[in-house]
Amino acid sequence: MSLYENDSKDVINFLKNGSAQACANLVTRHQNTVFRTCYSVIRDKQIAEEIAQDVFLRAFEKLHKLDNPRLFRSWIVRIAYRMAIDQRRKKKYYFDSIDENFDISDGNSPIDKDISDHERRQVIVNAINGLGKPDSSIFMLYYLEDMNTEEIATILKLSKSNVKIRLMRGREKLKKKLKNVLKQF
């Protein structure tokens, strides 16, 4: 069964009889995508997790309004993106200060010594988040959550060509940063 069919089955089961298993299936299946969507905007793991939880709560409250259960994934990711953006707007000063603390390498100073896994991970996260909104979300949804440009365009209310252009731009920026800093690419 495809992801869409599984989602459809679980949404119907939950609406029909409040099935706990159906709820657990939907949360487990989409927790990574929802969390990462929030994180790509918020850039604070703890706050992103709180928002992700609120996203699921709101989604299940409004589940009866979902016209097509097969599109549950795009629907919940759209909710996640909007809620994360709203939260960021409300606490603009706090989140802007988080961004300032990010060490966004300009790719000109290669690291000669070996770096730890944690530092490596941080460099990658910084590089992706450093693409800015909505490019970091587009990149994350395409490469890490395996969504296509059409789905991403629907979620972010952009045109498909706009998504493609931003994706290409993001690839080039990221390649440059990661090539010099991590000697990757």
Next chain:
Amino acid sequence: MHIDEELLWSYLADEIDEANGLIIKEHLKTCNHCSKKLSVLENEEKKFQNLDYPLPSDGFNLRTSELILSKTKHTKQPWGVVFKTCLLISLLLILAISVWLVMNVNIDLPTLDNLGRIVLYVLPLAFLILVMKNFEGRMVRY
């Protein structure tokens, strides 16, 4: 003449129309430069797909599911319960009126045998149960 990177990427990502896809496929059969470029792109795509990006903490799905279930228990839609209650009251009223009519009004009714009684009293009940079931089914619209 070579294929530009954006077009090559669209071809790789299967985000290209069929006609252009065929043209590119034919070109790649004879152009080493573009074939190598495609190979490099494929490599880069794999690396991007394997980048390390944060995931939610352990137990996130359990905590979230429990929260959802506890909240949805308390906010069960009341109108479904109200409708069922109204149907039940209607059924009781119909039965009560039928019994009153039979006992108090001189209607020239033929004497009912057991089968007749079953039809007279059970049929409305069956009808109302079917209506309720149909209603429950329509609550899930898909």
